[in-house]
Amino acid sequence: MKPILNLPMHLVHEAIQQSRKLWVRVIIFGSLALIGMGIAGLGARLLPDSLTGSVDIASVDRLFQIISNSMLAVTTFSLSVMVTVYRATSTQWTPRVHRLMLEDRTTQNTLATFIGAYVYATVGIVMRETGVLTDVHAFLIFYLTVTVMAVIVVYIIRWTLHLQTFGSLIETARQVEETTTKRLNERLDMPCLGGRPLADVPKGAHEIKAKVSGYVQFIYVGQLQKAAEIADINIYVTVNVGSFVVAGDVVAHVTRTIEDTDKISDSIVLGDLRSFDQDPRFGLLVLGEMASKALSPGINDAGTAIDVMTRLTKVLGHYKDEADCGPDAKYDRVYIRPMRADELIRSGFSALARDGAQIVEVQIRLQKAMQSLRSHGDKGMRDAAFDFAKFELARALDAITFEGDRTRLLAKVEPDIHQS
Numbered sequence: 001m002k003p004i005l006n007l008p009m010h011l012v013h014e015a016i017q018q019s020r021k022l023w024v025r026v027i028i029f030g031s032l033a034l035i036g037m038g039i040a041g042l043g044a045r046l047l048p049d050s051l052t053g054s055v056d057i058a059s060v061d062r063l064f065q066i067i068s069n070s071m072l073a074v075t076t077f078s079l080s081v082m083v084t085v086y087r088a089t090s091t092q093w094t095p096r097v098h099r100l101m102l103e104d105r106t107t108q109n110t111l112a113t114f115i116g117a118y119v120y121a122t123v124g125i126v127m128r129e130t131g132v133l134t135d136v137h138a139f140l141i142f143y144l145t146v147t148v149m150a151v152i153v154v155y156i157i158r159w160t161l162h163l164q165t166f167g168s169l170i171e172t173a174r175q176v177e178e179t180t181t182k183r184l185n186e187r188l189d190m191p192c193l194g195g196r197p198l199a200d201v202p203k204g205a206h207e208i209k210a211k212v213s214g215y216v217q218f219i220y221v222g223q224l225q226k227a228a229e230i231a232d233i234n235i236y237v238t239v240n241v242g243s244f245v246v247a248g249d250v251v252a253h254v255t256r257t258i259e260d261t262d263k264i265s266d267s268i269v270l271g272d273l274r275s276f277d278q279d280p281r282f283g284l285l286v287l288g289e290m291a292s293k294a295l296s297p298g299i300n301d302a303g304t305a306i307d308v309m310t311r312l313t314k315v316l317g318h319y320k321d322e323a324d325c326g327p328d329a330k331y332d333r334v335y336i337r338p339m340r341a342d343e344l345i346r347s348g349f350s351a352l353a354r355d356g357a358q359i360v361e362v363q364i365r366l367q368k369a370m371q372s373l374r375s376h377g378d379k380g381m382r383d384a385a386f387d388f389a390k391f392e393l394a395r396a397l398d399a400i401t402f403e404g405d406r407t408r409l410l411a412k413v414e415p416d417i418h419q420s
Contacts, residue, residue, distance in 0.1 A: 029116030180283025214270035
């Protein structure tokens with residue numbers, strides 16, 4: 001997530017968070033409809049009499065009634081479909097994917113269009129009943145209403161096409177993969193969130209403790225940099241985004257004791273749920289949970305686990321070491337723990353590797369995924385893939401009892417992993 005127009009990062013983040021909420025889009029679409037009606041009403045004064053008298057206001061009334069009645073029914077139906085899909089995906093795949101689906105742009109834009117059109121038609125009916133709209137305004141209001149109906153038709157078509165895949169496994173996994181890849185690339189474009197890599201905290205550093213319990217959702221490194229410059233200190237953030245901390249736990253250190261620590265602790269945002277923002281590990285974890293759920297006895301879908309492993313391998317292929325960001329750090333007074341390759345691999349693969357330990361097809365694909373990551377350009381990722389492949393091979397050989405499956409698995413494993 002990059003700053004926009006040099007605005008403070010916390011303002012940009014808050015604006016982005018609000019833009020993902022449905023009510024914001026509803027207000028925007030509804031306001032645009034009302035603004036259009038106002039402009040059309042004012043523009044009617046500039047039209048010649050030959051045009052203003054060419055359309056009967058009664059035809060506008062009928063269009064208002066059609067939009068008002070149909071949009072109320074369509075919106076109610078769409079909301080029921082949306083809730084059903086959300087519940088189904090939470091039950092079938094993982095509850096953690098629910099928050100990502102709530103931010104689906106096509107769904108939000110469609111509902112905002114329907115509700116906005118309903119607001120437009122309802123306001124139009126009220127203005128007609130109160131005499132604000134008359135025959136003089138009929139020409140422009142008629143064609144504006146026709147335009148609104150055309151937009152409705154376009155979004156109905158888009159909504160229908162979207163429902164063909166909305167909530168399906170492939171579409172849901174693709175959304176999580178795209179979001180995770182985007183967040184990982186954003187993190188790697190600004191390594192260590194723009195700060196310097198943290199190796200060790202200096203001796204004698206003063207502790208900054210969390211005020212509340214929760215997950216680390218966001219770290220405003222820009223605000224930490226300003227606080228460090230004002231106090232002439234260095235700040236060492238010792239928690240990762242996505243970590244869970246309890247009130248009183250140490251979240252950061254500073255080089256010396258300072259009186260006002262609120263700016264520092266407030267820049268490390270804690271919440272009751274993990275967020276995809278700044279947290280690629282969470283996206284990997286959600287993908288892994290989808291695969292793990294598919295391997296449960298009630299579903300027993302090894303194909304889904306194999307598909308997820310392919311997606312996880314693609315995401316991790318973007319990884320690069322953050323430890324080299326020190327000299328060019330944008331925020332040179334703030335130290336952030338770099339992402340580690342082994343943590344990323346475990347976040348995505350651990351649950352599905354454990355739950356699919358006795359399934360030879362899953363283990364073969366897992367070893368192939370680790371083999372691909374062993375040819376990665378980063379040494380840390382290569383070493384982490386080697387260690388994980390060796391560890392999971394031992395688990396699989398212990399869980400698989402049929403000798404034929406064990407032989408088949410070993411035939412697909414690199415010799416150095418098996419022999420080590």
